[in-house]
Amino acid sequence: MAAPTAYSLIATDLDGTLLRSDDTLSDRSLAALAQATEAGAQHLVVTGRPAPRVRPLFDDLGSRGLAVCGQGAQLYDPGADLLLWSVTLDRELAETALGKIEAEVGQVYAAVDQDGVDGLTLIEPGYLMPHPTLPALRVPSRDDLWCEPISKVLLRHPYLSDDELASAARMAVGSLATVTMSGPGTVELQPCGITKATGLALAAEHLGLTPGETIAFGDMPNDIPMFDWAAHGVAMANAHPELKAVADEVTLSNEEDGIAVVLERLFA
Template structure:
């Protein structure tokens, strides 16, 4: 039998992973996270959502610690309500990247997440928000998307699937930006080299924690770098096939408290952690 493995860091994606489809967190998941905390593990949200869209959830959880936002472009300190780290996507690079993609597939519809703890999500005409519960401001022209520094661009196409658009975008964009697919209707461009893994590594460094003590949960291809960085990667039953193919374990779906299922095993009530 393998030696017991103590996890000091629980890294979780939000949409399709920790949150249910209605953007809520179940009581079971709350209890499991509290049990992990009592067992000495810190919970770190690692999400594609920008800091302003994560703040309400962290407040609801009573989480005053760090969160990795914007696909790794931001490390947010909830207690101080400030960014410890942020990197922006250059406007000219973003426009050039979109132009190269449109040269291959025709018109795409774009949105951006502005940088900063109070940054807005702006959407151009024709863009439909994949998460209608998240606030967004519609602008009149694409040029209006660039009125403030941005952390990433979100893209949609009227006919191509997310997988198809992401594949074309990677080939067209090259080293101009990192292309990720983080959920239904969510293909994104972010600063080159920035991933959930780079943000997670930075946040873990702030906390004095390491990959060997990290268990990560996710559901989409943008979680692959995080799984490669962490000691153990757990994909949800509803996860994209690409993530399942590299996962160390597959749990139940986000609707069936998949994170709680694993944490209850690792952090049994009244007991100590034990090996997977």
């Protein structure tokens, strides 16, 4: 059982939160998570990355727990390499949403994450991957993005900031999709109503745990719904101001083992 002063569920974002900028996990973070697990807590990854981009990290984590992927669109069991639950973004709606956005802000560049445990990340001409270490397949045209079911669309604009693009996209798409901002150069469209909170709630129910037993860590506005759901939300020092504004606590940056600092205090 977890210590009375701690939590039974630790939900962590990956990029900008648990992972360092080189996509690695520090020894201190791994040790802190191991200490919490030994005390009875469960660690749950909650990320915008699709399931195939999460699977290799679980070898480093030494864990076979669950992962909420695709901004809440997928509940993934890495040990079984199985999606326990997934919801896709209608491809016709996605095309319509892109058209509405471009009518407001001019040309954008798009990519998609395909659904499934072997889904690819496809990028159209002109799109630059914000995470160059993550594999992606460049396709000849936008039409090629829609060849298989997708979990989300990723957008970049040649000169608008992420905040400006996200704001314009929300106004343009309305209820066609949920718009999130999950990192530098990463504005995304996902199925309407799907957020990290919906995925986290589903995972917690699967584990028999509740919001009151959950502490969540994040760094971007897409983590706000997760903070609203959890009992305690911890923003990284490098977090977006919108997330810091709603956080219960701000810790050190991902480069300074901010998650470990909090977990060491709670699970000492």
